[in-house]
Amino acid sequence: MEPRFPELFLSAKKAVAYSQVKPDEKVVVFTDSGKNTATVDAFFTAAAGTGADVVLVKMQTRDRPLREPPAAAVQAMAAADVVFDLATHPWLYTQATNTILNSGTRMLQVFVDDDTLVKRPPEDFIARRERAARAILERCETFRITSPYGTDILMERGDRPVHTQGGFVDHPGDWDSLGVNLAAFAPPENKANGKLALYGTMYLPPQHIFITEEPIMTVVEEGRITHVEANHREARIFDEWLRRWDDPNSYVIAHTGFGIDHRAELHPPDPGAWESYMAGVNIAFGGNNIPQLAGKTVCQSHMDCVLLGVDLEINGQKIIERGSFVSGLGLD
Numbered sequence: 001m002e003p004r005f006p007e008l009f010l011s012a013k014k015a016v017a018y019s020q021v022k023p024d025e026k027v028v029v030f031t032d033s034g035k036n037t038a039t040v041d042a043f044f045t046a047a048a049g050t051g052a053d054v055v056l057v058k059m060q061t062r063d064r065p066l067r068e069p070p071a072a073a074v075q076a077m078a079a080a081d082v083v084f085d086l087a088t089h090p091w092l093y094t095q096a097t098n099t100i101l102n103s104g105t106r107m108l109q110v111f112v113d114d115d116t117l118v119k120r121p122p123e124d125f126i127a128r129r130e131r132a133a134r135a136i137l138e139r140c141e142t143f144r145i146t147s148p149y150g151t152d153i154l155m156e157r158g159d160r161p162v163h164t165q166g167g168f169v170d171h172p173g174d175w176d177s178l179g180v181n182l183a184a185f186a187p188p189e190n191k192a193n194g195k196l197a198l199y200g201t202m203y204l205p206p207q208h209i210f211i212t213e214e215p216i217m218t219v220v221e222e223g224r225i226t227h228v229e230a231n232h233r234e235a236r237i238f239d240e241w242l243r244r245w246d247d248p249n250s251y252v253i254a255h256t257g258f259g260i261d262h263r264a265e266l267h268p269p270d271p272g273a274w275e276s277y278m279a280g281v282n283i284a285f286g287g288n289n290i291p292q293l294a295g296k297t298v299c300q301s302h303m304d305c306v307l308l309g310v311d312l313e314i315n316g317q318k319i320i321e322r323g324s325f326v327s328g329l330g331l332d
C-alpha cells in the first residue's frame, strides 16, 4: 500500500460524499504524471465505492499553470457528471473550464498538498458556515471594513453574485477547490472607497509571499488603489510589485469576503489556507474575470491579501469584531 493511502482515502471519501456522487453517475478522475499516485488512487477508489462509473484520465504534466488539458481529456470531462481534478498545475482560468462547467459537469479541484487534504476535508461545520455566509452575503448591499491600523473602506456588492466554497461540488456546473473554504464577491469596479491598511497576509505572485510586520497604508478611490505609502520595506515591495506589471488594472479591486475554516493556519505560508482563515477578510486587486465572480477586470496580475484583526459590517450590522465572527450568525 502506498504511504498515507488510508488517510488520503478517508479525505477523498468525504469529498465524494459531500459532492453527492451517485451510483448512476459518470466520474472522471483527472490527473497527470506529476501527481502522487496514492492521492489519485484515493479519489478513484472513493468514487468507485459509490457504485459510479469511474474513468481515470492522465496526461503528461504541463510545464506551467493555466495551460489547457489535451482536447481528448476536456471531452471526457465535459461528458462526465463529476470531475475530480488532480492536475499538478491549476488551469481554472482557461476556456476548457468553461467548456466543462457549461456542459453541466461539476468539478472539484484538488490542488492542495497531501497534508492539507488529510487535515482539512469537507465537514458539516464547513458546509453549515458556507450556507450561513452565502445567506449573509446575498443580503449584502454595503461591506465596510475598519481596523485599529487605520482601515476604513466601504464597498458595495451591487448586482454581483456571491461565490462560496466549502470543498465539495453538489450541483450541476458547480466548481470548488478542496481546502479553500471562503465566501467572496467582486465589488463593482467603481464601488470601493476609503483607507486600506494592509495588515495580514500578502500573496504577490509569483515572487512574494509574507505576513506583514507593519501595516501597508493605501488609499482606494473609485475602486482603485490611488496611493501606496511606500514608507517601509514591505510597503516598497508592494508598491514596486504593482508598478512592475505596468498595467492600470493591477490597481483595481478584484474581490473581498472572508474565510470560514478554523482549521486553516497562518504558518507555513499557504495562500489557500490564508484565504480560508477563520474570519480573515480577503481583499484582492487585479484580474477577476471568472464566471464565479462575474468581474470585469482583465489583468495579468492578481494579488491576495487577508486582513487580520479587522472589524466587518455588512449593511451596518457587525459580522466580524477584531478578527472573530460575532456569535449568533451561524458562522462561529
Ligand SMILES: [Fe+2]
Binding pocket: 255, 284, 302, 303, 304
Ligand atoms: Fe484572489
